[in-house]
């Protein structure tokens with residue numbers, strides 16, 4: 417069996433959309449500092465592009481969570497592997513995700529981070545697969561809604577590979 421990747425969203429389109437999202441976020445946050453929480457590892461590329469395009473004061477922190485499962489499916493159990501370096505008390509926080517699938521990860525993060533008393537808490541994702549939703553979660557900024565296909569690239573992996581692709585592609589298995 418061989419794997420191939422079919423382009424779903426070309427590089428130029430991804431970068432253009434991230435710029436638009438950053439403009440909207442900049443307008444919403446105004447003069448205040450915003451703390452981006454990059455959810456490792458998938459959202460590293462997206463977080464960097466977003467941060468570079470947000471006008472104004474940006475802080476970055478990183479968190480790693482896991483939802484146990486095989487290489488293409490997440491399970492219901494979310495666990496923190498690496499927590500934030502700094503407290504969120506009184507900060508304007510934006511959680512940055514690469515993809516929402518079942519919604520379990522973001523739903524867990526929302527509850528967990530709310531309890532740390534940020535001044536504001538917003539959620540942002542590059543990709544959304546609405547057809548896969550199990551837990552309802554309201555996201556403030558969505559890059560693209562995509563069909564229920566397994567995607568890689570721009571941070572997203574299959575068995576830790578393909579994260580470095582500069583576009584979003586659908587992973588296909590061929591006989």
Ligand SMILES: O=P(O)(O)OC[C@H]1O[C@H](OP(=O)(O)OP(=O)(O)O)[C@H](O)[C@@H]1O
Pocket residue numbers: 455456457458459481482483490513514515516517518519520521522572573
């Ligand atoms: O909506 P959900 O069903 O919870 O799925 C979304 C989560 O799954 C992916 O992370 P993954 O566990 O693959 O880790 P990674 O970012 O390190 O690749 C993705 O980055 C989200 O965090």
Ligand SMILES: Nc1nc2[nH]cnc2c(=O)[nH]1
Pocket residue numbers: 490515516517565566567568572573574
């Ligand atoms: N790489 C990758 N991870 C995911 N996690 C949930 N959905 C996906 C997907 O389509 N691709």
